[in-house]
Amino acid sequence: MGKTIRVAAAGDIHAGSAERDRVAEAFKRVEEQADVILLAGDLTQRGQVDEIDVVADACSGLQVPVVAVLGNHDWQSDRPGDLARALAEAGVVVLDRTHTILPLNGVSVGVAGVKGFVGGFGNQWANFGEPLFREAYAETTKDVDGLDRSLASIEPCAVRLALLHYSPVEATLIGEPERLWLVLGADRLAGPIRQHRPDLVVHGHAHHGSFEGDIDGVPVYNVAVHVMGREFWVFELDAERRTTAPPLAVEET
Ligand SMILES: [Fe+2]
Numbered sequence: 001m002g003k004t005i006r007v008a009a010a011g012d013i014h015a016g017s018a019e020r021d022r023v024a025e026a027f028k029r030v031e032e033q034a035d036v037i038l039l040a041g042d043l044t045q046r047g048q049v050d051e052i053d054v055v056a057d058a059c060s061g062l063q064v065p066v067v068a069v070l071g072n073h074d075w076q077s078d079r080p081g082d083l084a085r086a087l088a089e090a091g092v093v094v095l096d097r098t099h100t101i102l103p104l105n106g107v108s109v110g111v112a113g114v115k116g117f118v119g120g121f122g123n124q125w126a127n128f129g130e131p132l133f134r135e136a137y138a139e140t141t142k143d144v145d146g147l148d149r150s151l152a153s154i155e156p157c158a159v160r161l162a163l164l165h166y167s168p169v170e171a172t173l174i175g176e177p178e179r180l181w182l183v184l185g186a187d188r189l190a191g192p193i194r195q196h197r198p199d200l201v202v203h204g205h206a207h208h209g210s211f212e213g214d215i216d217g218v219p220v221y222n223v224a225v226h227v228m229g230r231e232f233w234v235f236e237l238d239a240e241r242r243t244t245a246p247p248l249a250v251e252e253t
């Protein structure tokens, strides 16, 4: 193995204001084991600023970069801008249909991030004229296009990561009732992943889903803390391999 990049990931932390110490300690612990930390949305319970401050405070002062997307619960109080600002002030890179490129250990690591949205899998979505349904479809289209653009932008990077909240694949939803899959992800999000083939895709949102899946061999992990049964998972990626074989998943100790 050549140069290794350690990617710690977690989704659905759902921090409450009473969990300040627990959250801060989890970030402190994982900092020792990671070169970058990815947060896959639903950082809060109800999208409140005092909740995001728990995560922001845990991130400020860390020596490793933190990259995040927001989740649906972070929008619940209609203050996503305030939440993103609080995270940014703590040094967190918040992505929303955008990308970032980080130099880590002499390796360029690109992260493409979108929240994603609903739509389901197969023919779950019925587009039959209702303006609000068309609006929802168009919203997912913006995420698909944003993911496509962002993955294209990180194409030259040695390590390419895709960070979502909603799932791009059914495999990591198994365990959730099928009637909910419509609102747990969208197969249209898999299009850009299939085309650009990042080294690792992580998402959250499906608390009762499955940890591991793939999109035509591109590894996809549901890193919701409920699924992982731990606060973070650390993936080790070989920066010189440039392949889409599944990364080595290392348990946090
Ligand atoms: Fe969640």
Ligand SMILES: [Fe+2]
Residues within 6 Å of the ligand: 042, 071, 072, 073, 165, 204, 205, 206
């Ligand atoms: Fe969610």
